[in-house]
Amino acid sequence: MILRLLDHLEEWLIAFLMAAATLVIFAAVVHRYSSGIPVVQDFTLQINMGWAQELCIFMFIWMAKFGAAYGVRTGIHVGIDVLVNAVNEGLRRKLIIFGLLAGALFSGLVAFFGATFVWKLSGTEQVSADLEWPMWIIYLCIPLGSALMCFRFLQSTCIYVKTGHLARVDHGHVEGVDLDTDPEIAAIEADPNIRMGGKS
Numbered sequence: 639m640i641l642r643l644l645d646h647l648e649e650w651l652i653a654f655l656m657a658a659a660t661l662v663i664f665a666a667v668v669h670r671y672s673s674g675i676p677v678v679q680d681f682t683l684q685i686n687m688g689w690a691q692e693l694c695i696f697m698f699i700w701m702a703k704f705g706a707a708y709g710v711r712t713g714i715h716v717g718i719d720v721l722v723n724a725v726n727e728g729l730r731r732k733l734i735i736f737g738l739l740a741g742a743l744f745s746g747l748v749a750f751f752g753a754t755f756v757w758k759l760s761g762t763e764q765v766s767a768d769l770e771w772p773m774w775i776i777y778l779c780i781p782l783g784s785a786l787m788c789f790r791f792l793q794s795t796c797i798y799v800k801t802g803h804l805a806r807v808d809h810g811h812v813e814g815v816d817l818d819t820d821p822e823i824a825a826i827e828a829d830p831n832i833r834m835g836g837k838s
Contacts, residue, residue, distance in 0.1 A: 641793075648708050648786070655701040659694045666690035692768040696776055703783025710741070710790035713805030734804060735795060742791035745784045752780030 666687045673682045709715045722733050760774040798804050 645711070648704055648711075652701055652705050652708060655697045655704075659697040659701070662690050662694050662697075666694075689768040692766060696766075696769075696771075699776075700779040700783070703779045704786065707783060707786040707790045710787055710794060711805065712807060714807045731802075734798060738791050738795040738798065742788050742795065745788040745791060749781045749784035749788055752777070752784055756781055 669682055669685060669687045669690075672678050675682075706715075722730055722737075725733065756774050756777050759777060760772070762773075764773040765771060766773060766776060794805060
């Protein structure tokens with residue numbers, strides 16, 4: 639139940655930040671171009687949108703940190719597994735577990751040092767340039783996102799040790815296309831004259 643809630647919270651946060659950043663950028667672009675139109679120029683020049691770029695940068699940073707944790711959970715990170723696939727099953731399993739634990743260690747260290755940095759920064763009065771938000775709040779995404787990423791690496795490790803399943807995304811899969819039941823694909827696969835690269 640708690641893990642499902644964490645999964646949804648992670649997805650909602652990423653979706654909200656992406657949608658909000660898109661809306662803010664759209665509003666800033668409309669504002670910029672409408673400021674040159676004589677009919678609405680007097681009205682639009684009274685609105686200050688100088689903060690929009692900074693806000694979008696902050697939202698994209700937060701989205702990237704939590705998106706990285708989401709990527710670990712769903713297996714969408716790019717991985718080079720040529721060496722891992724070339725070895726026998728026993729060594730492959732050890733290499734995968736080592737890689738997952740190394741990812742957990744790295745993201746855990748980033749979370750620890752990020753938390754130390756944020757703690758020291760919270761004692762200062764440093765604020766962002768346009769929004770004038772406390773910078774420790776902006777940098778809070780480093781320990782939070784990295785801690786979640788560390789948790790996701792450990793979660794993936796436990797799942798892999800118990801089940802042997804590693805989350806992966808099939809980048810060749812197209813939603814709504816079932817290769818097993820499609821009659822055209824079945825006919826192509828059944829034809830001995832058709833092979834990769836055309837007819838022989």
